[in-house]
Amino acid sequence: MATLDFATASVQPFQKPSYEILVTRPSDAPRETSTLLDESYDDGWKISLLYDLIERAATNEFFEVSTLRSFMEWLSVLPNDLPRPFFTVAEDGSLVVEWDIRGMHLHVTFDQEASEAYFLGPAEEWEETAHTDKMSNAMRAILAAIHE
Amino acid sequence: MTDAANRDEIPGSTRAFRLVRHEDIKPADGGGVRPSSAAFQNHPNDDAMSVFLECDIEAAGRSPSDLLKHEKWAGNYRLCSLTVDQLRNEFKQVVTRDPIDDFPGHAQVRVADGRRKRSQGTRSKMALSAVWYDPDESWGAC
Numbered sequence: 001m002a003t004l005d006f007a008t009a010s011v012q013p014f015q016k017p018s019y020e021i022l023v024t025r026p027s028d029a030p031r032e033t034s035t036l037l038d039e040s041y042d043d044g045w046k047i048s049l050l051y052d053l054i055e056r057a058a059t060n061e062f063f064e065v066s067t068l069r070s071f072m073e074w075l076s077v078l079p080n081d082l083p084r085p086f087f088t089v090a091e092d093g094s095l096v097v098e099w100d101i102r103g104m105h106l107h108v109t110f111d112q113e114a115s116e117a118y119f120l121g122p123a124e125e126w127e128e129t130a131h132t133d134k135m136s137n138a139m140r141a142i143l144a145a146i147h148e
Numbered sequence: 149m150t151d152a153a154n155r156d157e158i159p160g161s162t163r164a165f166r167l168v169r170h171e172d173i174k175p176a177d178g179g180g181v182r183p184s185s186a187a188f189q190n191h192p193n194d195d196a197m198s199v200f201l202e203c204d205i206e207a208a209g210r211s212p213s214d215l216l217k218h219e220k221w222a223g224n225y226r227l228c229s230l231t232v233d234q235l236r237n238e239f240k241q242v243v244t245r246d247p248i249d250d251f252p253g254h255a256q257v258r259v260a261d262g263r264r265k266r267s268q269g270t271r272s273k274m275a276l277s278a279v280w281y282d283p284d285e286s287w288g289a290c
Contacts, residue, residue, distance in 0.1 A: 089186075
């Protein structure tokens with residue numbers, strides 16, 4: 001498995017409001033690029049989370065660029081008014097995002113194989129992939145809770 | 149060691165201590181801090197989650213606090229626990245002793261149905277159920 005060299009990794013604004021993450025592998029391996037394309041994108045918590053991601057992933061030997069790509073695609077379509085979630089890169093290189101707000105727990109993990117989500121609320125509990133209507137409903141519930 | 153022998157030998161009331169990296173600790177809903185579900189992933193090298201068994205730590209004349217003083221982990225981790233009963237019955241895991249040189253009581257936790265990874269729901273529920281270790285607590289024999 002190639003080791004990723006994040007020495008030159010960066011989050012770069014280009015033709016705002018889109019952003020590009022460049023991840024350069026050592027030696028002459030091909031350059032990996034992932035792009036966020038979201039007309040409603042802003043400079044809120046998502047960008048600071050991506051900086052956080054780059055810093056943490058750089059020291060994780062199990063992190064894969066394919067995980068970054070699917071995570072960024074998911075991140076780019078999240079409502080911008082969601083509160084910033086807790087974020088970490090797990091020991092196995094997966095990317096973990098968690099909201100724990102007013103008795104609701106929405107936990108999402110991306111790895112190179114798939115995404116998984118778990119929601120526990122006052123009247124509901126489910127486990128799905130991160131791309132379902134249930135996810136949208138859970139996010140609406142979190143937004144409603146913080147605006148109560 | 150067979151699974152049956154392993155079940156017989158490790159008391160269900162024993163606490164299984166999990167080392168939690170500081171970066172996997174988050175603010176809790178309602179105050180304080182909790183481990184993230186990320187702290188309950190299997191390690192990719194062996195598809196298992198490492199824990200340390202309270203009864204074996206004590207049998208070796210050590211305490212869980214010593215884990216946090218060990219040069220390998222000092223300063224970078226906190227300790228939380230679930231009981232072996234919880235791991236087996238609530239979370240459907242298999243707990244197997246796996247001695248290592250670094251510290252007594254090491255064991256591996258795997259998904260009972262043989263899947264390589266535990267589900268997000270199981271990891272999240274483990275994180276919500278885990279209890280932080282208090283180094284000042286008095287702890288008895290198992």
